[in-house]
Amino acid sequence: MIRTADRQRAAALLQGFLDAGATLVETEILQPAGTLLDLYGEDIRARAFTTHDPLTGEAMLRPDFTVPVVQAHMNNGADVARYCYAGEVFRRQEVDEGRPREYLQVGFEVFDGTDPAAADAEVFDLIATALAPWSTHPVTGDLGILTAAVDGLTTSEPRRAALRRHIWRPSRFRRLMDRFTGKAAVPATRTALLAQVAETSVEALIDAAGPAVGLRSADEIAARVRALTEDAALPPVSHTEAEVIGMLLALDCPMAQAISPLRDMAVDLPSLIPAIDRLEARAAALARRGHTPDTLPFAPARGRTAMEYYDGFTFTFTAPGRLDLAPLATGGRYDALTSVLGRGRGVPAVGGVIRPGLLGDLA
Amino acid sequence: MIRLGVPSKGRLMEKTFDWFGKHGLTLSRTGSDREYAGRVDGADIALVLLSAGEVPRELAEGRLHLGVTGSDLVREKLTRWNSKVETLARMDFGHADLILAVPKVWIDVDTLDDLDAAAAQFRARHGHRLRIATKYHRQVREFLQDNGVADYQLVDSQGATEGTVLNHTAEMIADITSTGETLRANHLKVLSDGMIHASQATLFRSRTAKWTKSQKTDLDDLRLRLGV
Numbered sequence: 177m178i179r180t181a182d183r184q185r186a187a188a189l190l191q192g193f194l195d196a197g198a199t200l201v202e203t204e205i206l207q208p209a210g211t212l213l214d215l216y217g218e219d220i221r222a223r224a225f226t227t228h229d230p231l232t233g234e235a236m237l238r239p240d241f242t243v244p245v246v247q248a249h250m251n252n253g254a255d256v257a258r259y260c261y262a263g264e265v266f267r268r269q270e271v272d273e274g275r276p277r278e279y280l281q282v283g284f285e286v287f288d289g290t291d292p293a294a295a296d297a298e299v300f301d302l303i304a305t306a307l308a309p310w311s312t313h314p315v316t317g318d319l320g321i322l323t324a325a326v327d328g329l330t331t332s333e334p335r336r337a338a339l340r341r342h343i344w345r346p347s348r349f350r351r352l353m354d355r356f357t358g359k360a361a362v363p364a365t366r367t368a369l370l371a372q373v374a375e376t377s378v379e380a381l382i383d384a385a386g387p388a389v390g391l392r393s394a395d396e397i398a399a400r401v402r403a404l405t406e407d408a409a410l411p412p413v414s415h416t417e418a419e420v421i422g423m424l425l426a427l428d429c430p431m432a433q434a435i436s437p438l439r440d441m442a443v444d445l446p447s448l449i450p451a452i453d454r455l456e457a458r459a460a461a462l463a464r465r466g467h468t469p470d471t472l473p474f475a476p477a478r479g480r481t482a483m484e485y486y487d488g489f490t491f492t493f494t495a496p497g498r499l500d501l502a503p504l505a506t507g508g509r510y511d512a513l514t515s516v517l518g519r520g521r522g523v524p525a526v527g528g529v530i531r532p533g534l535l536g537d538l539a
Numbered sequence: 540m541i542r543l544g545v546p547s548k549g550r551l552m553e554k555t556f557d558w559f560g561k562h563g564l565t566l567s568r569t570g571s572d573r574e575y576a577g578r579v580d581g582a583d584i585a586l587v588l589l590s591a592g593e594v595p596r597e598l599a600e601g602r603l604h605l606g607v608t609g610s611d612l613v614r615e616k617l618t619r620w621n622s623k624v625e626t627l628a629r630m631d632f633g634h635a636d637l638i639l640a641v642p643k644v645w646i647d648v649d650t651l652d653d654l655d656a657a658a659a660q661f662r663a664r665h666g667h668r669l670r671i672a673t674k675y676h677r678q679v680r681e682f683l684q685d686n687g688v689a690d691y692q693l694v695d696s697q698g699a700t701e702g703t704v705l706n707h708t709a710e711m712i713a714d715i716t717s718t719g720e721t722l723r724a725n726h727l728k729v730l731s732d733g734m735i736h737a738s739q740a741t742l743f744r745s746r747t748a749k750w751t752k753s754q755k756t757d758l759d760d761l762r763l764r765l766g767v
Contacts, residue, residue: 391710
């Protein structure tokens with residue numbers, strides 16, 4: 177339950193964000209389900225409360241502020257903006273009955289593409305300062321590095337697109353890598369299909385398979401069979417490049433110390449260079465604000481869970497020794513989300529939220 | 540006295556009675572055909588006759604100590620089902636498999652990997668996610684999430700699910716099939732790794748019911764007789 181003290185703490189945190197120059201925004205608690213479902217897929221149903229509005233259809237109790245805040249920003253056509261907010265979010269708990277279903281979030285979002293490294297550092301610093309009265313442990317990541325590695329793989333664009341599509345799903349991503357490197361065997365049925373295609377036309381095979389039922393048409397099926405044929409003729413992703421991906425997923429060291437091994441990896445995968453430059457600029461921007469990249473934990477693939485939208489810098493603050501508590505604050509960069517919600521027109525954006533209710537649990 | 544819940548009608552009830560009968564416990568309905576009352580001869584057990592679909596909830600609420608129902612119903616209706624009930628015996632009847640099926644004409648789709656790729660292609664082409672008709676929302680969603688399948692949506696279908704593809708209200712289905720006959724008639728095929736759950740009638744014990752000392756002793760006796 178949200179306690180009076182949580183609301184007071186939320187108000188104090190919000191005042192801090194207002195003092196930092198943010199505009200206060202409100203969003204509706206009842207959000208149209210369609211947008212959230214299109215973004216996250218059915219998985220969101222396990223995490224958000226769905227309800228039915230007799231006039232407008234399915235609605236969800238706000239699981240998060242970022243999506244409606246981004247939508248409002250993109251609709252207003254504003255360019256540079258800083259927003260803050262405080263209010264309830266609602267999360268279904270299907271696994272852990274002890275976790276709260278409604279709690280407060282206080283957040284800060286920056287829409288400003290002039291100096292992304294400075295904006296990253298601004299948000300991190302603001303959250304760190306707000307949390308200064310409590311003992312917290314920050315960790316950082318950067319999904320932009322993994323994406324840059326995928327973009328640089330010497331393979332087909334459909335393969336790169338498949339990997340990008342599953343960048344937030346670690347197990348599916350690994351399975352795709354195993355397939356593209358030749359580590360996983362091709363299913364027998366696939367081999368059989370490709371052998372048939374070599375003998376008979378795809379259209380004849382489709383005709384023979386059964387009546388065309390459903391919306392997925394014969395030419396969609398044929399197009400995918402042709403894509404499979406092309407894919408089968410591709411050489412596997414090289415051992416060297418696959419190794420770089422593996423090293424990126426495993427890398428976990430202080431931020432400043434990550435730069436040199438990443439530069440080594442960029443020798444094999446030059447597409448990493450701009451992403452490493454961004455990381456280096458961010459480390460410098462954090463240092464200018466008094467943080468210490470020499471000790472700040474960094475793992476590029478951190479924050480890689482489904483139901484996230486971060487595609488660059490990520491950070492979380494946890495309570496040391498309190499593994500039972502969810503992170504006290506989380507945040508990151510979500511440039512791609514703004515393009516999706518802005519129907520192609522994107523604005524570089526970064527933000528973070530604090531959970532004041534959890535702070536009350538810390539003695 | 541232990542409260543045992545069993546399905547109140549049809550083959551599931553008869554098979555349940557047979558199963559207990561083989562273990563020397565005679566279950567029977569009492570009174571008229573319309574009255575859902577029953578009794579157990581050979582043990583001090585209160586027999587509760589109810590719809591198989593209500594058994595999971597009654598077990599989870601602790602109003603039944605033991606219950607017979609399909610394992611699919613327990614998985615569908617209870618979150619974290621294995622923290623609420625314990626499986627005592629798989630009874631080897633009422634077999635039904637929850638499967639994913641796609642049109643036979645989809646020669647490019649045989650595995651979940653294929654399905655995921657076809658779903659991405661479908662969404663790009665049609666502007667909406669690939670629709671899967673089912674009434675087993677939770678199990679299907681969890682299965683597809685565990686297997687990293689994206690870009691699909693579940694549409695609710697409470698009956699004649701196989702027909703949804705023909706009617707263009709879904710692209711594929713997730714449904715219970717015992718024979719596969721209806722699938723074939725509707726030009727559908729099962730994905731080779733699309734078995735979500737092989738269900739059968741199962742005897743469950745409630746973990747949340749209050750068990751007095753004498754009820755515990757009764758349960759131990761019963762388990763000995765049933766060999767479970």
